[in-house]
Amino acid sequence: MLPLAEVRLLYLREMRAALREKNIVINSIVIPILLYPFMMWAMVTGFTLVQGQTEGFVSRLVVTAEGETAQAVVRELRRQPRLAILTPAPADPLEALRAGEVDALLELAPGRGEAAAVPGSLSATLHVNGSRERSRAAQERLRQLLHRCKAKVLEERARELGVEEPRWLNFTLLQRNLASGREMGAFLLGLMLPLFFIIMVAVGCFYPAVDATAGERERGSWETTLSLGTSRLAVMAAKYLVVTTFGFLAGGLNLAAMGVSLGAILKPLLGPEDADLALTLSLSAAPVAAAAALLLAAFVAAGMLLLASFARTFKEGQAMITPFYMLTLLPAVFLSVPGLELTYPLALVPVVNVALLLRGAIGGTLGWGPALVATLASLATVWGAIRLATLVLRFEDVVLGSYGGSLGRLVRQRLLLGRLA
């Protein structure tokens, strides 16, 4: 039976100590609130800046034109403020293009083959240097311009032939998005937030787990804790709750910070058609988000605490936890797969299930059957990790920090082989 009053005392002692440690506060509280909103802001600002610079510069062109239609296109080109035809043209335009002195070479000539018989036909050959950003921008500008010129020529030709627009423009595409701004916002948040959430829960658990175990050994207070008038189960339970709390806090704070700031951060990237896009976390998603943060934190905390129990120094603790940390982040990669939703099989995969649970809650697409299975599977994983920790922490040398091996070695030597023997 767990002495809850003693666990509470130990928990408060650990929390107080942890909240006075700079690294823990930075990693588990400050970073989850500020890092990703700041990173997103920096990315958007950088993107906007680069986009602004790209839009601002003038593309340097060399144009060869043959025929009346080609000359008409050249006149159109000269009217464009962000396109400049170089005069005199370089002696070797292709070499100048390779060297980055010219952004594009456009060769305009009468149409070839059967097209040559059609009056006013045009063949355009565009040379660009794909390894240079300026040249790629010039390519895009010229492509759009030539497309407009072509449409204009077709329109004029149709008019000359007496064909009205509805007859020659007989194929039209109209697009309508039935999703509301709120639904689109929830979809985008569901794509982004679970990824940050997993990372933040893992980061939030990392330092407290090492601090509560290896850190305490390094500071020489581990034996003090073991000599307290309470059970070791209570000591470990309090440590576990502290690490879980920090993971939960990190995940929750990150979700809240991203939910609040994402709309404002992404605003410069949104066009007028996205004016009603609602990039804020809905209140209805909050309970599921909190449950997901708790489940994930409980699992990650158990794993990290278990591994860090074998470390004697802070450095050793960090080294022992890092592979588990990376393993926890691995499922995040799959979250970018389009159309990935919480299904019954995926509900059984640790970490992925919680992330998809969160995505479903944000997007409003959560099926209660898979959600229940995901919750039960997560609870089972947490129970398994705690059970393993209880088995491992029965060994005196592990508890005292004198065991020289790793978790894997201990499980092999004492839990598996010991049982077989």
Place this chain on the structure above:
Amino acid sequence: MNAVEVRGLTKVFHDEARGEIRAVDGVDFHCRPGEIFGLLGANGAGKTTTLRMLATILTPTAGEATVMGHDLLRQPEAVRRCLGFYSASTALYPRLTARETLAFFARINGLDSQLVKARVEELVARFGLADYADARVEKLSQGMKQKVSIARTVAHDPPVLVFDEPTVGLDVLNALEMQRTIAEFRAEGKAIIFSTHIMSEAERLCDRIAVIHRGRILACDNLAGLRQLTGQHYLEDIFVALVGG
């Protein structure tokens, strides 16, 4: 009634390189209230292992012991609540203040929550901690930390105190201060088990001394008894005569 009873206490460690190590081998002793019982031995003799078993940090391989009638194996939490354990390896929590430390140790070791505040203030006054009671332990000097450590050992007013080489690393003045404090605890009726390898310390403080060597107690008596047993006057000579150095 004996406050501490130890019978046949044994601890065997298994080391991959060295095989089986019998660190403590069938140790018997007892300690009464108001007595300082000394465990005298060289480094590696088994003093610390014995005391760590008594503090329930280590589990004995064989033998039994009771602290205030509580069995070491069956009631480890009750044993820990009757005991104040002080050693070089039981450091304080650096991020708590001295006052927070004392309150925490008093409460977790079972002192009635209504008595905690008064007990903390009593300890602050007794050990002269008032000026730095609200400073974090990590900011304190070595001497101040030592005072807080002793205060936290007795925070819950345990009837049994275990001091494992308490003067190691202290300067002369702090070591004498420590000895004075331990003597005061004896006068208050506490049963004190005290380990040291410093002969003068044992001679000055201990009512009875057990000489421990290679995990075994070779002799256990008061100083007069040990003198009679070995025919030597000084404790140093008694020790050498017993361990056969």
